[in-house]
Amino acid sequence: MKRQLILEDGTVFVGEGFGSNSDKIGEVIFNTGMTGYQEIVSDPSNSGHIVTLTYPLIGNYGINRDDFESINPSISGLIVNEVCDHPSNFRSQFSLNEYFKSQEIPGLSGIDTRKLTRIIRQYGTLKGAICGMNVEVDEVVKQLNKMILPTDQVKQVSTKSAYPSPGRGHRIVLVDFGMKHSILHELNKRGCDVIVVPYNVTAAEVLRLSPDGVLLSNGPGDPKDVPEAIEMIKGVLGKVPLFGVCLGHQLFALANGAETEKMKFGHRGSNHPVKDVKTGKIAITSQNHGYTVNKESLTETNLEVTHIALNDDTVEGLRHLIHPAFTVQFHPEAHSGPDDTNSLFNDFLQLIENSKKEGEELCQNA
Structure with missing residues (x-):
């Protein structure tokens, strides 16, 4: 037809x-x-x-x-x-x-x-x-x-209530802004005890779950349309290690005083080259986003750029200079796409381990 x-x-x-x-x-x-x-x-x-x-x-x-x-x-x-x-x-x-x-x-x-x-x-x-x-x-x-495009996509695709995906490892609160199941799978594969929560969860509700770490998922739309998440991130930053992916990366930037902007046609595909600023290593990544963090807006923040896109020099990764937190714009779970950056999930768990050791040392020296 x-x-x-x-x-x-x-x-x-x-x-x-x-x-x-x-x-x-x-x-x-x-x-x-x-x-x-x-x-x-x-x-x-x-x-x-x-x-x-x-x-x-x-x-x-x-x-x-x-x-x-x-x-x-x-x-x-x-x-x-x-x-x-x-x-x-x-x-x-x-x-x-x-x-x-x-x-x-x-x-x-x-x-x-x-x-x-x-x-x-x-x-x-x-x-x-x-x-x-x-x-x-x-x-x-x-x-x-x-027609005005909708601004409530995250609300439409996020889980309506919290649910567990049990494991015996680190407890991770996974904030669902439109989570790909592959992200949950990567955490489960590493034995994590995961609790998936809605997009509008508060910082108090997150901390009440006693997480070892918080993962901010991917999701649709403009990050500025999710002000609840920005406030939640501000409330947990410094209290628990954070890892953000895609929309989670953009929300993390906003919560730290940076700005985001809409791209002309975005990055969507499984062949996007990204450079690790520290090592110089190039990874081919899977991406799906129409917004990006404005690089100039990072100047007055406590964030540093860790990854950049080789095609257009946009920001692809951030690290907090004070607190244990980092984010990436691309998809390390790589479904579909190459798994060049899959080890970032291991880096997140190592960040949790390091934070726990630092906390124990502070208690011993107190």
């Missing part, structure tokens, strides 16, 4: 619909990952997005039970050049088309994704609508230009 993508600037792409026949509106972005479409469509950080995948063939290994990053995907739609109707993989349980139908997610294939990506790169992310052929394009364009 012929369906179309209409952009707010009036550009129209006509293709073949797959998945749900529902009409959806969202911010149109692109992701350059060559694999990992299941992780991309189920990543809560893509809440409200219509995602364009630049790799030409999508769906060839199907959908399986193991690679989901969330139970209920919140993506608005998917744009591809070609979708595979008959996947071939020993783990495949159903096709992308079947999965999208079951989740009421519309998809569009047969699109010139190179052209669409160039438009986004030139003009920045645009609002768009996936809809049928029976609509008035001019009316849809008017609606898109009037």
Whole structure:
């Protein structure tokens, strides 16, 4: 069935619909990952997005039970050049088309994704609508230009109540701003006793759980739309070691007096080179964000830059100069993507160990 993508600037792409026949509106972005479409469509950080995948063939290994990053995907739609109707993989349980139908997610294939990506790169992310052929394009364009993008994505994707993921190691409070399940998996793999809490948890509630460390997860949208989290971070900083990922990194920067700003089209893919400022080592990273920390705004803070993006020199990592806390803009859990920076989870646990030893020494010398 012929369906179309209409952009707010009036550009129209006509293709073949797959998945749900529902009409959806969202911010149109692109992701350059060559694999990992299941992780991309189920990543809560893509809440409200219509995602364009630049790799030409999508769906060839199907959908399986193991690679989901969330139970209920919140993506608005998917744009591809070609979708595979008959996947071939020993783990495949159903096709992308079947999965999208079951989740009421519309998809569009047969699109010139190179052209669409160039438009986004030139003009920045645009609002768009996936809809049928029976609509008035001019009316849809008017609606898109009037539409204000939602600001409550974190509230929509965060857990509504706290829950445990038990282990016998360090107790980690994992603040869910739109957490990828792979982050929880990495902590579980290291034996951590994890308690996942909602985005609007208070500092007092976090500290009441007696954590050894706090991990600030990834999530969708503008970090300035989550003022509750900024206050919580201020309240726990210096009392317990912190590690932030993606949105957690941006919130940490705001809590320490830095500024964030929207990027033209963001970093989304699994091939982004990042440099460790201290060692000079280059890592290829997985990223999915549309906001960044303003480097100049760090001057009057107690933060130092630990990592930078080689493509555009944006801030990719921060460390607090006084308290045990560090953050990264990229995804060390690397689902999907290379695992060059997976050891950062070990660094977080080592930071906890070091903080405990320092605390014990202070008690002994008191």
